[in-house]
Amino acid sequence: MAYGRWKSLDQVERYARKRYSKLDQRLVDRREKALVRSLLQSYGITGDVLDLPVGYGRFQPLLREFGTVYAGDWGFFPAVYAHERLGTARLSVTCDAQFVPFGNNTMDLVFCFRLMQHMHVREERVRIYRELGRVSRRWVLVSVYLQSVFHTVHRTLFPQPSRITFLRRSEFETELAEAGLRLVALRSVLPGLHGHRIVLAQLS
Template sequence: MKGQDWYQTDEVAEGYEALRFSGGGALIDRREKAAVRSALGDVDPGHRVLEVACGTGRFTAMLADLDADVVGLDISREMLAQGREKAAAAGVDDRIEFLRGDASRLPFPDDHFDTVVAMRFFHLMDDPAPFLAELRRVSSEQVIFDTFNARSLRVLYTWALPMGSRLYAESQVAELLADADLRLADEQHDFVLPYGFYRGLPGSVAKPFRAVDRLVGRTIPGDYVATVSYWDARLDDD
């Protein structure tokens, strides 16, 4: 998996959210959380959620705030430390267990969770198939994840990122889901302008661009060249 060493430094962990989700990046954070909440729907108290590659706990704290029982797993001790601080500050640390672990060998029995969430994860995969199969193994109902798209503007600069970025065609995602015995329940595509564009702008400047982006994204061409896709996959009942 790309980026393991890069994410396991104090400097990267401490500056991760400020670099990506401040200013115009806050619009990205808001949209990603909305996608996860939309896929989850109504959550009963005690709904069991595993977040793989939980990082600094952006989604982990949000999920616990919905009264879910959450396990956040990440390979980076430094990222997990940030997640624990975030959960404590939000007052939800009693509903979250943070664990250090490898997503390729999840330390849980089959069907242990109702939902498995893996955001900002699949772009790091050299071979995503065994990872998706492992996420499906420990889920009894649902797997939520996102991918960056091969037909988007991200293709113009992905080579310049610290660890690169795997881009996906929709046909590749469909094949991955079929191989993992998962069926697609819902999909959303967004951000014609790539993430890097928004991160470079103050929030007040980014908002008008985001408004235009959303209008373009609602068209067929705009949807086709969206930077990111959010996938809601369910276990195949057949």
């Protein structure tokens, strides 16, 4: 994953400037943020928020509007970046999402965006959902790639270098349920075109 290769804070900063600079990507970024904001507002979600994985902190300013933000990432520099350069995260930790170094029920929301499509092993996905649910008092917001005809055809015709896991909705909900979570709301980033979905779940 491109994000995993950062070797300094300056590299993270350069990537942050470039990643969503093209028009189509800017629109995706804007749409994702609008959907996240509207979900948090609609369900009145505020308080302590764990942003995991934080990446280059794309969602940090938005999440801070809703409460106190904590950051975690597998990468050392992404974790440090959110704390030192952005100054948004109250605390940043380096961790694997399968083993989160926060106690049970310590966050009001655990926010996990654009990670799950890179997890190709079912047991690892369930393990992550269980960890997110363990740390949360109630809410988990996660993004996943679900199967869509257009996206599948597009990737078959135009193979992409990255490997992405697309799940059927029923498979995804079963994994959530195994981890003790229940889907509350689901939004499509680009309805009919793209498999990326934003899902609000709560402890069941």
